[in-house]
Amino acid sequence: MEEVRSTAAWVATHSSHVTVDFSGIEKVAETMKNSIPKVEWDFEGIHYFDNGPLTVQYLLVLDTLNFCFWPDEEMSYDHLASGLKVTLESDKFAFDADRLQKYTGPQLRKMLNWPRPLPLEDERLRLLHEVGFELEKSFDGKASKLVESCDKSAAKLVALIARHFPGFRDHTVYKGHQIFLYKRAQIFAADLWGAFKGQGYGDFEDISSITIFADYIVPAVLLQLGVLRYSSSLANIIKKNTEIVSGSEEEVELRACSVYAVEKMKELISKKAGKQVLSVELDLWLWAFGIQCPSLQHHRTLSIYY
Numbered sequence: 480m481e482e483v484r485s486t487a488a489w490v491a492t493h494s495s496h497v498t499v500d501f502s503g504i505e506k507v508a509e510t511m512k513n514s515i516p517k518v519e520w521d522f523e524g525i526h527y528f529d530n531g532p533l534t535v536q537y538l539l540v541l542d543t544l545n546f547c548f549w550p551d552e553e554m555s556y557d558h559l560a561s562g563l564k565v566t567l568e569s570d571k572f573a574f575d576a577d578r579l580q581k582y583t584g585p586q587l588r589k590m591l592n593w594p595r596p597l598p599l600e601d602e603r604l605r606l607l608h609e610v611g612f613e614l615e616k617s618f619d620g621k622a623s624k625l626v627e628s629c630d631k632s633a634a635k636l637v638a639l640i641a642r643h644f645p646g647f648r649d650h651t652v653y654k655g656h657q658i659f660l661y662k663r664a665q666i667f668a669a670d671l672w673g674a675f676k677g678q679g680y681g682d683f684e685d686i687s688s689i690t691i692f693a694d695y696i697v698p699a700v701l702l703q704l705g706v707l708r709y710s711s712s713l714a715n716i717i718k719k720n721t722e723i724v725s726g727s728e729e730e731v732e733l734r735a736c737s738v739y740a741v742e743k744m745k746e747l748i749s750k751k752a753g754k755q756v757l758s759v760e761l762d763l764w765l766w767a768f769g770i771q772c773p774s775l776q777h778h779r780t781l782s783i784y785y
């Protein structure tokens with residue numbers, strides 16, 4: 480999304496807690512120019528897929544709830560993806576718009592096979608209800624209709640989602656400037672593209688316009704790769720597992736500098752390799768690398784956006 484790229488760049492050129500290290504980017508680009516990383520979408524084998532509209536419904540529900548697992552140290556993304564998959568395989572009407580509007584906490588925990596309250600459980604329910612209500616009101620209850628109305632444009636899909644679903648409006652004000660990150664809206668487009676291998680509901684002419692998804696894993700990976708640098712006070716906060724407030728300068732700089740750094744990395748690798756690399760591909764490689772590093776210390780922000 481252009482407004483994600485340009486506003487993330489504004490943060491990166493005005494930041495102080497997090498800075499982008501271009502020599503780090505150069506080094507990573509140099510190592511990757513010949514072997515551009517290809518991580519398979521669903522490399523874990525945990526997602527529902529039937530090559531049809533029900534998969535689109537599954538991915539929208541998945542990305543409605545795809546945030547903030549860290550408060551429960553036993554919970555991670557794969558519990559969400561696989562729990563929703565099992566739910567849909569045992570009841571193909573489970574994600575119908577009217578059903579989404581009525582789920583309760585105990586029902587959601589049962590879906591995810593979770594023995595205790597989920598992190599931000601009330602918010603997860605509110606967001607599920609919101610998506611069910613809006614799908615019913617504007618898209619005949621079907622996420623596939625939402626995707627069909629975006630003319631094969633990922634950017635249009637992200638804009639449509641931001642317009643219809645307040646819970647996906649991942650933006651903030653940083654030093655008086657509005658910054659757009661749209662992590663869950665963009666990852667929904669990328670999940671469609673990955674699941675359907677660029678065909679059918681995943682056929683986007685402008686998938687190259689999607690940036691990385693500003694979550695809490697990728698910034699930590701970029702720090703480890705020497706692509707990002709943290710101030711000593713920020714490094715300390717993260718080391719002590721102290722929470723960082725949503726909307727704070729530190730949080731916005733962690734997320735936006737990650738987007739900007741990978742956009743720069745993408746440009747450099749594409750130039751060196753002589754062919755276009757996608758941010759979506761770099762993201763998946765960075766994220767997969769991150770979740771395999773058990774010692775990775777990421778920042779902790781309570782957020783419904785990532």
Ligand SMILES: Nc1nc2c(c(CN[C@H]3C=C[C@H](O)[C@@H]3O)cn2[C@@H]2O[C@H](COP(=O)(O)O)[C@@H](O)[C@H]2O)c(=O)[nH]1
Pocket residue numbers: 519520521522523545546547548549554555556557560670673691692693694695696697762763766770785
């Ligand atoms: N940047 C980026 N962030 C991603 C993903 C994914 C999953 N992508 C699926 C698509 C294809 C693959 O096969 C994956 O299965 C989740 N996340 C974010 O990470 C955090 C979860 O971390 P932990 O608490 O350790 O599970 C949380 O903010 C979540 O929103 C990604 O791809 N990129």
